[in-house]
Amino acid sequence: MNEIELKFDVPPGRLAALEKEVRTASAIRTHLVARYFDTPDGALARNRIALRLRKEGRRWVQTLKAIGDGGPMVRLEHNVDLGMSPASSAPAVDAARHRGTPAGDRLDAVLAESGQALIETFCTDIWRIARLTRVGGATVELALDTGEVYAPEGPLGRRQASSVCELELELVKGPVSGLVAAASRWRERHGLWLSTQSKAERGERVCAVQRGLPLDVATKAAPMRPPRDLRGGEQATLDGPALQRAVLTICLDHLLPNASEVAGGNEAEDVIHQLRVAIRRTRTALRELEVLAPGAFDSTRWEPPLVEAFRCLGAQRDQALAKKALQPRLEAAGAPPVDLDHEVAQNAVASRGDPAKTAAEVARDPAFQAALVDMLGFCAGVESRAADVEAPGQAADLDAVRAVVRKRLNKLHRQVVRDGRRFESLPVEAQHRVRKRAKRLRYLSEFAAPLFPSKKLARYLKRLLPAQDELGAYNDQQVAHALYRKAVDAEPHAWYVVGWLDAQMPVQARACCDALARLSQAKRFWKG
CATH class of the missing domain: 2.40.320.10 (Hypothetical Protein Pfu-838710-001)
Incomplete structure (x- = not known):
């Protein structure tokens, strides 16, 4: 039973x-x-x-x-x-x-x-x-x-x-x-x-x-499982809500164990990192797949607590990671030692706006917990707001589902490739937006795995993942630059790192351009 x-x-x-x-x-x-x-x-x-x-x-x-x-x-x-x-x-x-x-x-x-x-x-x-x-x-x-x-x-x-x-x-x-x-x-x-x-x-x-x-208690994302309606073969019936539920289920399989760990007091760096990745994946699912069955889930209630938890958990982890990732290269370049621990803590407090709020308290937040319970109910089959009336534009069968997902993938791919051609000249916020869209493109591609040939998806991801890595490295440099720049009054040696990063960031921006150019040549797995 x-x-x-x-x-x-x-x-x-x-x-x-x-x-x-x-x-x-x-x-x-x-x-x-x-x-x-x-x-x-x-x-x-x-x-x-x-x-x-x-x-x-x-x-x-x-x-x-x-x-x-x-x-x-x-x-x-x-x-x-x-x-x-x-x-x-x-x-x-x-x-x-x-x-x-x-x-x-x-x-x-x-x-x-x-x-x-x-x-x-x-x-x-x-x-x-x-x-x-x-x-x-x-x-x-x-x-x-x-x-x-x-x-x-x-x-x-x-x-x-x-x-x-x-x-x-x-x-x-x-x-x-x-x-x-x-x-x-x-x-x-x-x-x-x-x-x-x-x-x-x-x-x-x-x-x-x-x-x-x-x-090792950090839970990583598992591969997308086909919805039960797809396991019977290509002719099986699948509608928009079924895929929504299958994707959100795989997201919660990633999110809940890490949220449980953090709420229980485990604030290990890898656990918090996986919790943030899981939140980002869940937000992508809510944003990109809502169109499959408009109104089926209450994303207006779930999204704000997810955004707030992601923001609160993000500042200290991002800054510490940027410092950690750069440290070996700085030492190899002969950089003098710089104590950033105080600056990291101050920036984390400032960005959270609550110096007393720990990661455990963020995960225990009533609104965040309410969203998790609601999403669990949706995945287990709780009647949605759109259960009694088929919403306009709802994807009612397998072909319709594929058509909707193709449209979303095409849009993200075009946006990432377009901005990739001019990445070096984009303002910082626009560059950051390219990185976020690349992540959403990756997650949506993974969510769509049951709908399209696996070999074609694998070939596409071989072009997308390196681009995402280069964009992530560039973002780490930007975060580190801002961090060291704020530390120069207390740590004059930080000027050395600021200058070194000023020289490195154009090189990394060019690496992002090159990786995104290779992505533009990738055969889109959702085509044909």
Whole structure:
């Protein structure tokens, strides 16, 4: 079966009030003790599959979960009730119990490829307070979980654990819109933020820390998956809203894990970078694909919080990256050392306008979180504003969808190529606009991958990606120039760097022109 749920992290200061509201007369408190299993090489974790044995009160249940096809809210789940076992023993795990189910088929394939036996990897000890609520014609289960995920004492001689404090809302029956409405109410009332980290993922991190392994938690963009309606072949029916939903789903698969990390306090440079890339990709999807089904999603509500989050997260990261990217070249040129740390911090504060606002607070912002919940609902099939009436100009079949996407790609390609011919003479703001359009052209090309021949797309991207890289390098130089120029009063040695950049920027502008000229000769994959 499919499990449709939303999960939120609970701030420690809000737990008491939240627990009081969840713990009504109908609420049930249950002690859940679970053991998780994987192969020694972590094959299940790599394929986002979780297999567990859990004691629920006095009964044991074996559960298998895997990622579904319906977006970040939807997971495949299969449960097998194993009854009661003696207090001193637990039943053995058996993958065959799930055979013949969609989740079981995925598990069998992964185990067959791995060729390794299952072993116990980590455990959870959770107290759950759960009850049902009705919102918007839907029945939703509220589950407040507190406790820990832990790995037994390992080779480094210490027990590793991660605390759990989260609210899960699972759709029992009724429309997804009711689940989204319930999630919005509880989020707003208690200052919660979306979390994509399952207990299984927490456990995998605990195991990695215990073994002294590095953690790479930044999530990168995945290739565009064909909408389900396209998987049946070229003659399959596909309309504009279906492609909109498929593209936004792949964007959220990128955006949500990074937003969850940052909101949880992880402000690592690579995580913030991926969050900004994901926001930019999502904004491109909203802007370029809105024409497929005008009015289907509420971009007027979603766009402003995305813009604000992107802006707030951007200043410090852009400036630090510009400095980092140039440092080896400056050292090679014999530049004297310049301390820019204070200047970077001051510019980040000035651009944000709020010296106390951290990246975590940006990701937890109520408007940003509301937009994420709304977009999740849209991807899961919540009725849109245009659901009852076909909007004028809506792309109603596969040919119409291709025609609309071709038109958008043509427009962006022409704009980028046109401005590329005169790039060196353009004002700085116009040059910046070329870079942003090149990014949008790349993202829209990737979104359109299911609609056009993959080999032609790959050849086109071989011309587009180098141009984007050159434009990015030029932008880094511009950012660095402004940064060092502001630092000259406090750091006179910064003048050396300013002069060096004055000499380098025309060279890099010419490199941008050359790369854009090569793009102009590329065969457009959407033609013919």
